[in-house]
Amino acid sequence: MAALPPYASTGQKIWHYAYRAICAAIFFFLIAPILVIIPLSFNAENFFTFTPEMLRLDPEGYSLKHYRDFFGNPDWQVPLWNSLKIAPVATFLSVALGTLAAIGLSQPHVPFRRAIMATLISPMIVPLIISAAGMYFFYSRIGLQGTYWGVVLAHAALGIPFVIITVTATLVGFDRSLTRAAANLGAGPVRTFFKVQMPLILPGVVSGGLFAFITSFDEVVVVLFVGSAGQKTLPWQMFTGLREQISPTILAAATVLISISVVLLVTLEVLRRRSERLRGMSPG
Amino acid sequence: MAQGSSTDAFVEFERVQKSYDGENLVVKDLNLSLPKGEFLTMLGPSGSGKTTCLMMLAGFETATHGEIRLDGKSINNIPPHKRGIGMVFQNYALFPHMTVGENLAFPLEVRKMGRSEREQKIARALDMVQMGDFKNRRPTQLSGGQQQRIALARALVFEPELVLMDEPLGALDKQLRESLQFEITELAHRLGITVVYVTHDQTEALTMSDRVAVFDDGRIQQLAPPDELYEKPQNSFVAQFIGENNTLEGVVEKIEGGFALVRLDGGEVIDALPVNVQEVGQRTRVSIRPERVESNLERLHPEAHTLPAVVQEFIYMGDTFRTRLKVAGRDDFIMKTRNAPDQPRLKPGQEIRIGWLAEDCRALDA
Numbered sequence: 001m002a003a004l005p006p007y008a009s010t011g012q013k014i015w016h017y018a019y020r021a022i023c024a025a026i027f028f029f030l031i032a033p034i035l036v037i038i039p040l041s042f043n044a045e046n047f048f049t050f051t052p053e054m055l056r057l058d059p060e061g062y063s064l065k066h067y068r069d070f071f072g073n074p075d076w077q078v079p080l081w082n083s084l085k086i087a088p089v090a091t092f093l094s095v096a097l098g099t100l101a102a103i104g105l106s107q108p109h110v111p112f113r114r115a116i117m118a119t120l121i122s123p124m125i126v127p128l129i130i131s132a133a134g135m136y137f138f139y140s141r142i143g144l145q146g147t148y149w150g151v152v153l154a155h156a157a158l159g160i161p162f163v164i165i166t167v168t169a170t171l172v173g174f175d176r177s178l179t180r181a182a183a184n185l186g187a188g189p190v191r192t193f194f195k196v197q198m199p200l201i202l203p204g205v206v207s208g209g210l211f212a213f214i215t216s217f218d219e220v221v222v223v224l225f226v227g228s229a230g231q232k233t234l235p236w237q238m239f240t241g242l243r244e245q246i247s248p249t250i251l252a253a254a255t256v257l258i259s260i261s262v263v264l265l266v267t268l269e270v271l272r273r274r275s276e277r278l279r280g281m282s283p284g
Numbered sequence: 285m286a287q288g289s290s291t292d293a294f295v296e297f298e299r300v301q302k303s304y305d306g307e308n309l310v311v312k313d314l315n316l317s318l319p320k321g322e323f324l325t326m327l328g329p330s331g332s333g334k335t336t337c338l339m340m341l342a343g344f345e346t347a348t349h350g351e352i353r354l355d356g357k358s359i360n361n362i363p364p365h366k367r368g369i370g371m372v373f374q375n376y377a378l379f380p381h382m383t384v385g386e387n388l389a390f391p392l393e394v395r396k397m398g399r400s401e402r403e404q405k406i407a408r409a410l411d412m413v414q415m416g417d418f419k420n421r422r423p424t425q426l427s428g429g430q431q432q433r434i435a436l437a438r439a440l441v442f443e444p445e446l447v448l449m450d451e452p453l454g455a456l457d458k459q460l461r462e463s464l465q466f467e468i469t470e471l472a473h474r475l476g477i478t479v480v481y482v483t484h485d486q487t488e489a490l491t492m493s494d495r496v497a498v499f500d501d502g503r504i505q506q507l508a509p510p511d512e513l514y515e516k517p518q519n520s521f522v523a524q525f526i527g528e529n530n531t532l533e534g535v536v537e538k539i540e541g542g543f544a545l546v547r548l549d550g551g552e553v554i555d556a557l558p559v560n561v562q563e564v565g566q567r568t569r570v571s572i573r574p575e576r577v578e579s580n581l582e583r584l585h586p587e588a589h590t591l592p593a594v595v596q597e598f599i600y601m602g603d604t605f606r607t608r609l610k611v612a613g614r615d616d617f618i619m620k621t622r623n624a625p626d627q628p629r630l631k632p633g634q635e636i637r638i639g640w641l642a643e644d645c646r647a648l649d650a
Binding site for chain 2: 175177178180181182183184185186187188189191192195196199200
């Protein structure tokens with residue numbers, strides 16, 4: 001934030017500090033509920049509060065018992081594995097279909113480009129509960145309701161908009177004469193795609209894929225409608241766990257999810273910087 | 285205009301038309317043939333169809349009508365990656381995620397060439413453009429001129445017989461442009477490759493080419509060697525487009541003995557060479573190069589028609605004098621004279637008479 005210029009009026013000074021205070025408050029409200037979960041997940045007792053021992057920083061007050069429960073109890077392990085079986089496949093489908101759609105829709109001669117784009121992005125805009133209800137009725141008709149592939153397809157549909165948006169954004173900076181140059185040098189369309197276009201739009205593809213993965217990994221509404229007990233995912237288990245059997249294990253689960261998200265976001269940022277360096281936008 | 289098809293033609297366009305929207309023709313009835321080893325430049329204002337022609341030859345655009353042949357074989361139905369034509373793009377189009385060496389290796393890998401042969405060819409191509417030390421750099425670490433050299437090396441490394449260049453020097457500064465112009469022509473002639481070069485810079489076209497095709501309105505207006513193009517323009521577009529030019533308008537009054545008498549709109553009569561006017565009474569636009577205007581009437585034919593002129597401006601340019609005259613009602617008539625001891629330095633307001641050799645004054649379409 002820029003320093004206050006010497007000619008600032010009293011009003012400007014007040015606003016300058018008020019602005020900082022507002023920013024701080026926003027960050028506090030966003031981050032505090034997440035951060036507070038992490039120490040609580042190491043609670044030695046089955047409470048959702050900080051015990052006096054914890055506040056004294058007594059080692060007796062901390063334990064890994066909730067993590068042991070999370071990683072040992074089939075009530076949590078089955079949903080975790082379900083999530084890990086669903087999310088990567090849904091992500092793969094989102095990335096493959098979303099990338100192709102983005103490349104196709106970035107060609108200038110495609111008819112009804114905007115309408116097609118709007119349709120593909122609609123799962124992001126339509127309230128989730130409506131998509132979920134619609135998918136429920138549709139998938140029931142065609143026998144996908146309550147199946148593994150039903151959930152995978154539903155999550156892929158939710159992830160595609162993210163991939164389309166990020167890939168389209170990278171394609172804006174993609175120089176079309178590069179594909180022409182590749183063709184001119186003798187490369188067929190498939191080789192051109194994998195050797196020239198894909199490496200250059202990879203950051204967009206990867207960040208879209210990460211968003212798609214997180215969407216699937218965090219999703220609870222659609223899976224409640226489309227899935228059955230066999231596809232119980234981690235968020236679903238957390239959701240029911242909160243209502244039925246309040247156990248601090250949910251905090252351990254949350255901490256694991258937060259860690260995964262942070263790792264993914266850091267990966268994203270590293271990739272973004274790498275691509276900027278490759279394009280020569282910043283000295284590297 | 286139409287060169288017809290000759291047996292030794294390497295690249296041929298036959299009655300080629302191109303329309304993007306199905307209504308307007310961007311290229312109208314193009315006929316062109318060039319022999320192996322020729323350096324041909326397509327010159328024209330933007331929107332004249334020259335780049336479209338190049339793109340059709342490269343295979344990035346399809347001809348709406350007509351046939352394009354390469355070495356006697358029709359290439360209409362051959363996709364760009366199977367044509368084996370080298371190309372240098374205006375914005376270089378180097379792959380930014382690859383090093384210079386990898387960029388050059390790309391066309392060789394596609395052709396499944398062995399590693400040692402590949403390395404050898406890359407080194408030779410880089411040496412050709414004097415970039416031997418830059419193999420491991422990335423394109424973003426190079427200047428514009430260096431990037432264009434690499435692009436040139438990449439277009440030549442797989443030894444195509446035909447190389448296309450789409451305004452390759454457009455983004456470079458004047459000095460670099462001139463030295464690269466020389467390098468490109470020298471390289472093209474040494475390797476014996478056929479080059480089709482697109483530019484809107486007429487100096488570039490005149491200095492580099494064996495022949496120049498002047499494009500306008502989707503047609504080749506004139507196809508000729510540079511000197512012929514400058515000295516003997518076939519129509520008023522070419523006369524206007526190439527070099528500096530004075531025009532006067534009038535009506536053909538008489539055609540006799542290969543020369544025409546033109547009565548200008550102001551009533552004066554001048555001698556001219558009829559180029560694309562055929563009959564008496566036709567409107568014409570006569571074109572005279574500034575350096576062919578003569579103010580020393582002793583050098584002209586005694587019966588030559590001359591015109592009165594008033595000096596508007598006299599500009600000293602070192603080796604030449606540039607005089608702006610008011611002639612036949614127009615005050616933008618330019619006379620260019622060599623700085624010689626006997627050449628008078630004119631003053632504004634001075635009244636003189638000017639004339640020219642009839643063959644230097646070309647009566648063209650109006």
